[in-house]
Amino acid sequence: MEDDKSNGSSIHVNGMQFSYDSQTPLFFDFNLNISPASRCLLIGANGSGKTTLLKILAGKHMVGGRDVVKVLNFSAFHDTHLVCNGDLAYLGESWNKFVGSAGEVPLQGDFSAEHMIFGVEGVDPARREKLIELLDIDLQWRMHKVSDGQRRRVQICLGLLHPFKVLLLDEVTVDLDVVARMDLLDFFKAECEQRGATIVYATHIFDGLETWATHLVYIQDGVNRKTEKLSELTELKSYPNLLSVVKSWLRSETKIEKNKPLNPPSQVAKSTPFDSSPFRSSRHMAYYR
Numbered sequence: 036m037e038d039d040k041s042n043g044s045s046i047h048v049n050g051m052q053f054s055y056d057s058q059t060p061l062f063f064d065f066n067l068n069i070s071p072a073s074r075c076l077l078i079g080a081n082g083s084g085k086t087t088l089l090k091i092l093a094g095k096h097m098v099g100g101r102d103v104v105k106v107l108n109f110s111a112f113h114d115t116h117l118v119c120n121g122d123l124a125y126l127g128e129s130w131n132k133f134v135g136s137a138g139e140v141p142l143q144g145d146f147s148a149e150h151m152i153f154g155v156e157g158v159d160p161a162r163r164e165k166l167i168e169l170l171d172i173d174l175q176w177r178m179h180k181v182s183d184g185q186r187r188r189v190q191i192c193l194g195l196l197h198p199f200k201v202l203l204l205d206e207v208t209v210d211l212d213v214v215a216r217m218d219l220l221d222f223f224k225a226e227c228e229q230r231g232a233t234i235v236y237a238t239h240i241f242d243g244l245e246t247w248a249t250h251l252v253y254i255q256d257g258v259n260r261k262t263e264k265l266s267e268l269t270e271l272k273s274y275p276n277l278l279s280v281v282k283s284w285l286r287s288e289t290k291i292e293k294n295k296p297l298n299p300p301s302q303v304a305k306s307t308p309f310d311s312s313p314f315r316s317s318r319h320m321a322y323y324r
C-alpha cells in the first residue's frame with residue numbers, strides 16, 4: 036500500500052537524491068513540505084540548489100520513484116496532467132536568449148505580444164485582460180524588438196493565464212521596474228488568499244517580502260537548513276529586516292564551509308551499474324515532454 040506522508044501538503048519531497056551526471060549529489064535525503072495557500076521564499080547562496088529544486092518540483096527532472104517528489108499529491112515528473120492542465124506552473128529562465136525554442140534550438144520570428152497571449156487556448160478573457168493591464172503590456176509589441184523587461188512581462192503573462200494551483204517562480208521579477216514588481220507581488224498574494232494557490236519564490240531581492248511571504252525555506256549546498264513560518268522567525272526580531280537576516284546566514288555559511296564539508300564522505304556518490312540505466316535521474320527526458 037502507498038505510504039502517503041504528504042498530510043495535505045501542496046508540495047511534499049521525501050528523501051530526495053539528485054546529482055548532475057556522476058557528480059557528488061547536490062541533494063541527498065532532501066525533505067520538504069509546503070502547505071496550501073502559502074507564499075514561500077526559497078533562499079540560499081548562489082549555487083545552493085534553488086533553481087535545480089524548482090525545476091525538479093516543476094517536473095523537469097525525473098527524480099526517484101513516483102512518491103519522492105509530489106505536487107498536489109501527484110508525482111511532479113510522472114503525472115504530466117499537472118503541467119498540461121495548468122495546475123502546476125513554472126516561471127524560470129527568461130526568453131532573452133530563446134524567444135521560442137524547440138529543445139535547445141532557437142526559433143526566430145516576428146511575433147507580436149498579442150499573437151503569443153491570444154494564442155493560448157481555454158483562457159478566461161477577464162483574467163487575460165486583468166493580466167495585460169497589470170503587466171502594462173502593449174499588444175502590438177514585436178517580441179524581437181522590445182526591451183528585456185517588456186519581453187519578461189509577456190513571458191510572465193503567458194505563465195499566469197491559467198489559474199494555477201502551485202506556482203514556482205525563479206527570480207522572475209529581476210527585469211521588472213519597481214512598480215511592476217510590487218503590482219505583481221500583490222497579484223500573487225491575492226491568488227493565494229482568494230484561490231488557495233501555493234507559491235514558491237526563489238529570489239535574492241528581499242525588498243518588501245517581509246510582509247508578502249508567509250514561509251521561508253533556506254537551503255545550503257542542497258541541504259534544507261530551515262523551513263519556517265516567517266511570523267515565527269526569531270531572527271526577524273533582532274535584525275532590522277529580512278535582508279539582514281539572510282546576510283547573516285550566508286556570511287556564517289562561508290565559515291562553516293571553511294571548517295568542514297557539509298556532506299560527509301559516506302554521502303559522496305559512488306558509481307553504480309544504475310548510472311548507465313535509462314531509468315536513472317535524468318534531465319534529458321524532460322526536454323521531450
Ligand SMILES: Nc1ncnc2c1ncn2[C@@H]1O[C@H](COP(=O)(O)OP(=O)(O)OP(=O)(O)O)[C@@H](O)[C@H]1O
Pocket residue numbers: 055056061079080081082083084085086087088
Ligand atoms: N546543468 C548542470 N550540470 C551540472 N551542474 C549543474 C547544472 N546546473 C546547475 N549545476 C550545479 O548545481 C549547483 C546548484 O545550481 P543551481 O542553479 O540550482 O543553484 P542556485 O541556488 O539556483 O544558484 P543561483 O542563486 O546562482 O541562481 C551548482 O553547483 C551548479 O554548478
